[in-house]
Amino acid sequence: MNKYYMSSLLAVFALAAVAYFGSMGLPWLFGILLPYAAVVVFVLGFARKVMGWARSPVPFRITTTSGQQQSLPWIQQARIDNPSSTVGVIVRMALEVLTFRSLFRNTRMKLHDGGKFSYNLEIFLWVGALAFHYAFLTTLVRHTRFFFEPTPLCIQFLENADSFFRFEIIYDFIQFGLPGIYVSGLVLFAAAVYLFLRRLFVSNVRYISLASDYFPLFLIIGIAFTGILMRYFTKVDITAIKELTMGLITLKALTFQVPEGISALFYIHLFFVSVLLVYFPFSKLMHMGGVFLSPTRNMTGNTRQVRHTNPWNPPVKVHTYEAYEDEYREKMIEAGLPVEKMPEPKVEKPTEEEKKE
Template sequence: MGIFYGFVAVVALVLLVIFGVGALGLDTLFAVVIPYAAIALFLIGFAYRVFKWAKSPVPYKITTTCGQQKSLPWIKNNKLDCPHSTWAVIGRMALEVLFFRSLFRNTKSELKSGPKLVHGDEKYLWLGALAFHWSFLIVFARHYRFFTNWECSVMTLVNNLDSFFQIGLPMLYMTDLILVGAVTFLFLRRVLSPQLRYISLAADYFPLFLIFGIAASGILMRYFMRVDIVEIKNLAMGLVGFNPAVPEGLGIIFYIHLFLVSVLFAYFPFSKLMHMPGVFMSPTRNMANDNRARRHINPQNPEVKIHTYEEYEDEFRDVMKASGLPLDKEE
């Protein structure tokens, strides 16, 4: 059912733009108001959820460890898999964020005929996720050219490598193909595996369809349905300069692309996509495993009322004195 809701939602969004811009002519709404609202919602919602996480107490040090802990000097410590210092945590976190190390460890168990339970590696998710996230990042960063006149030499180099094969004009970017391929793989993975299909919800399918829609409309716009890039940059520069003017005749495909991106931004803080800041906030990853060296104080510890012997003596001094008990302090 989830797959159906996700698909219908994205189709409805596309139809909404076609109706809104094509039939009703709501250019300003879709080109200015909705993008502004989406970005505002994104930034505020993002910060709100991060602050909410930051306020949650972490009662125990719950680092997940996959290697030998630092202990006696003659036992070799696995720094990255069982980090003991902040630098080791940063190293592990960097590998996790940039190369998805925990997905690389993914295993699967299958029941083969016999019946025999077989355990094995499963690297496809890691590979698909890596291809998806990196190509999305490159495609995203490339869009900065519409919002500023800053020429970034790193981006120029990336773009030159990306269009290495010089196919067509404008030249084909490999990341465009990889992005669509990877998002299709991540979708098919959920559909084709019965176990995954069972646990997949509309909230899993919707972002996949949405991102597929964004990539598809972007590719259509870049390679097939021509739009006036200069006018689009004029609009984008106006938006970031808070002085937007909507050019005429931008083409419906541009509005579809922009609206789907706006929806992605607006939806982001409410969704599983918050794993982006979440990976930095997960206590199982961002804490050093130094339980035995440093005490972790549970912030939820209740305030315990204590009554010291000194106070006890003060309270019962007279009675104790009268019955001849020894006292630490006579007066």
């Protein structure tokens, strides 16, 4: 047992309990006020964080040079892994953002019998991350059906594609899968659980895992779990829920009543999402914005061609030798020091007394 994941797990259970009991007495708080507040906090917090990064100085080019840099014309350059042009950087960033190339490079050291030593490709983090992120994106996008009326055709296409695999489990007493199975939801849940188990069972990953790693995982597992429960197991009144969400998105919700017949499970789901939105800008989840600002990836590796000056360098007050000599020339001559520019001999003007003579 580990205090980090136990505290996170308990926190998520506590949040669920808060939403469960709170929504009984105060449905408008959990259904209207908190979601609005969460979106406001998310937007402002996100902007604040990113603008803070935008203001931070980048004193050096610290591009990771993962290949041959641009050199003599007969030496082949790794155009993506050591880009010297903006196009190369864009390709590199796109591969990083869309396919998580850094995770793909994950290796694991192995010590074989006889003291032989090897690095093996370890792709399961990459596979898990890809599954997780793309499932999350799909889930997020298809949830926009709750915010448009009528539901746009592209969202309907996505729903159809997502529920392409129809499978149903039916016995006389159990039924599963009639509202078509959305693969994305199940993959999201499975991938999040996998990413948690990885932190739990791989000892060196567990060693570096903190509560701030476990908490968002549990929260997302909770969101996926409550969503799956609502869709396939304890069904909810979807029309009432869309009435609420349409009220929220058209900003009418502040004046209207929360529709009746929405189960507490939905409020738990919504409260988890609200907490995630509030938590987002203050946590490691900001890698969503941060990945675009990775200084080791988003700069050209052209330090040998272009002089990179830090634009934030404060103006340095310089005192050139010329100015120094101008200031001290007489004293230098008096002391017998060499000067670059001899003072012009002064043509002494005759004084008044001399004129009279």
